[in-house]
Amino acid sequence: MATINDNYLKLPGSYLFAEIGRRVAAYKEAHPQADIIRLGIGDVTQPLPPACIEAMHKAVDELAKAETFRGYGPEQGYSFLTEAILKNNYEPYGLHFGTDEIFVSDGSKSDCGNIQEIFGLTDKVAITDPVYPVYLDTNVMAGRTGELQEDGHFEGVTYLPCTAENNFAPELPQEHVDMIYLCCPNNPTGTTLSHAELKKWVDYAKKEDAVILFDAAYAAYITEDDVPRTIYEIEGATEVAIEFRSFSKTAGFTGTRCGYTIIPKGVTGKAADGSRVDFNRLWNRRHTTKFNGTAYIVQRGAAAIYTEEGKAQVKETIAYYMENARLIREGLKAAGIEAYGGINAPYIWLKTPNNMPSWDFFDKLLTEVNIVGTPGAGFGPCGEGYFRLTAFGGRENTLRAVERIKKMKI
Ligand code: PLP
Numbered sequence: 001m002a003t004i005n006d007n008y009l010k011l012p013g014s015y016l017f018a019e020i021g022r023r024v025a026a027y028k029e030a031h032p033q034a035d036i037i038r039l040g041i042g043d044v045t046q047p048l049p050p051a052c053i054e055a056m057h058k059a060v061d062e063l064a065k066a067e068t069f070r071g072y073g074p075e076q077g078y079s080f081l082t083e084a085i086l087k088n089n090y091e092p093y094g095l096h097f098g099t100d101e102i103f104v105s106d107g108s109k110s111d112c113g114n115i116q117e118i119f120g121l122t123d124k125v126a127i128t129d130p131v132y133p134v135y136l137d138t139n140v141m142a143g144r145t146g147e148l149q150e151d152g153h154f155e156g157v158t159y160l161p162c163t164a165e166n167n168f169a170p171e172l173p174q175e176h177v178d179m180i181y182l183c184c185p186n187n188p189t190g191t192t193l194s195h196a197e198l199k200k201w202v203d204y205a206k207k208e209d210a211v212i213l214f215d216a217a218y219a220a221y222i223t224e225d226d227v228p229r230t231i232y233e234i235e236g237a238t239e240v241a242i243e244f245r246s247f248s249k250t251a252g253f254t255g256t257r258c259g260y261t262i263i264p265k266g267v268t269g270k271a272a273d274g275s276r277v278d279f280n281r282l283w284n285r286r287h288t289t290k291f292n293g294t295a296y297i298v299q300r301g302a303a304a305i306y307t308e309e310g311k312a313q314v315k316e317t318i319a320y321y322m323e324n325a326r327l328i329r330e331g332l333k334a335a336g337i338e339a340y341g342g343i344n345a346p347y348i349w350l351k352t353p354n355n356m357p358s359w360d361f362f363d364k365l366l367t368e369v370n371i372v373g374t375p376g377a378g379f380g381p382c383g384e385g386y387f388r389l390t391a392f393g394g395r396e397n398t399l400r401a402v403e404r405i406k407k408m409k410i
Contacts, residue, residue: 007143010154016133016378017041020362027366037401039328039389040372042187042347046320048252048301049313055304059297073293076284077104077260081299084306085260089219089245095232101264101280103287104294104302108217108246108259113138114290115213115242115261116179118282119269123178126158128170130188130376130383132215135181152381161382162189164351168340169197172204180210185218185227188379188388189349190325190341192227198234205240211267211279212241217259220250220318222344238264242279249346251305251314258294258302321346324398325391331402332389336410346391349376353410361387369404 020040028034047053062068076082082099090097105111113134116125125139136157139145146155153159158177160170168191170182182201185192193201205212214231222229231241243262247253263280271277304310325342332339338351352361358375365371365387376386391398 005141005143007141010140010145010147011137012148016374020372020374023363023366024372034370036366036370036372037393037397037404038372039393039398039401040374042249042390042392043254044249044252044321044392045394046252046317048256049305049310049317051304051307051310051313052251052301056297056301059300063296070296073296073299075288075291075293076100077102077294078296078299078303081303082260084303085245088306090230090232090262093230093233095230095238097262097264100284102260102262103283104258104260104299105287105291106257106259106294107248107253108215108244108261109134110291111244111259111261112181112213112215114286115244115283116142116144118279118286119179119211124156124158124176126160126173126177126180127380128162128182128186129159129381130162130379130386131181131183132187133379135183135213135215136380152377159380159382162186162191163382164338164340167191169193172200176208176210178208178210180205180212181215182212182231183215183217184231185216185221185345186341186347187218187345188347188374188376188383189386190343190345190347191349192222192224192344194226195228195234198228198231202231202234202237202240206236209270210240211269212237214241214243216243217246218249218345219245220314221322221346223322224344227344232262232264239266239268242267247302247305250318251302251310252317253298253302256298256301258298320395321391324393324395327398327402328389328391331405335406335408337405342391348389348391350387350389352376352385352387355385358384358387365405365408369401369408371401371404 082102127135145157148154158173162168162170168189231237246259263283265278265280268276268278305314328348329339329342340349342348358377362375374388376383
């Protein structure tokens with residue numbers, strides 16, 4: 001008899017975006033003329049940089065000729081891409097990784113979700129709250145948690161609240177944990193951790209023999225000097241941290257798919273026989289067994305963001321989104337709504353007026369001013385009473401949305 005992985009049954013249905021879609025569809029049916037502006041889902045809207053397009057066209061032509069055709073490539077990524085990543089994203093900070101410490105993938109969702117497979121099933125997990133749901137859900141699926149409780153928390157998980165009260169900087173756990181998920185810049189709050197705050201976590205991980213799983217999918221959006229561009233800027237992090245990066249929000253690869261993970265060889269865990277084993281070795285085994293490489297065409301496109309033209313084009317698109325972020329932030333302020341984030345990230349996290357539950361605020365925004373955002377409660381219990389707007393829209397829609405919010409009665 002085939003049985004199922006019962007851990008999957010602990011998960012609530014994928015409620016957030018399905019429920020948003022349902023409410024928007026119902027409203028649209030009742031009000032077919034409504035001009036709805038969507039600032040909800042975190043997908044980009046601007047096209048790929050021309051340098052990437054050109055590189056991908058060239059790669060397609062290479063595949064058309066026997067002499068330049070490429071079939072299976074190295075599972076860990078082509079050296080033209082891994083070398084460009086290390087040279088541009090790490091060497092400027094004095095960080096020197098080997099090309100065998102980086103793994104190119106089809107995006108960081110897969111990596112953030114799959115990484116837990118190389119950790120022991122009894123490891124204690126700590127997760128910031130609110131946060132990108134993939135870390136929690138994949139640990140639930142693996143059986144590292146108990147049941148979902150009525151208050152919205154899973155048993156056996158250490159939640160690290162991040163609210164306006166602690167300036168969105170999580171406190172160190174009181175108890176021992178083994179795996180710590182940090183997302184910086186954070187989705188959904190758009191906030192970051194300073195060097196000093198991140199140092200606390202690296203020191204904790206060293207002391208507790210824990211590993212930090214550091215999701216830096218939005219690193220390209222950081223503008224402030226005191227925010228580390230990579231966790232490896234913090235002394236000691238190469239012994240305790242794994243870093244995830246993505247080309248999705250950096251350069252519009254959400255549909256094209258490319259990301260990478262850095263696993264320094266110094267990051268180790270304890271085997272059952274008491275010996276130390278580096279996670280790099282395990283991930284390499286997993287990656288080469290379960291993954292067959294990111295498409296050559298896509299890797300050529302990704303590498304093009306490190307050319308002079310590519311860098312300039314990426315910078316321009318990021319500046320475009322960040323101007324949207326500024327407009328939203330200032331618009332909310334003018335409307336008397338407290339807002340956070342939007343300076344080092346394309347997300348604005350607002351406090352709902354009069355402590356309104358986040359789904360009620362969703363309905364208010366949808367029905368009164370026809371704007372779709374994302375209720376904070378969908379990202380964890382501490383997201384209740386907050387709401388996320390994204391800066392990934394077009395400029396015109398962003399401006400129109402801001403004008404509507406300013407006129408809204410709160
Ligand atoms: N990590 C965070 C924090 C995200 O918000 C996202 C996407 O929204 C991802 C990872 C996944 O990115 P990718 O498109 O590379 O899978």
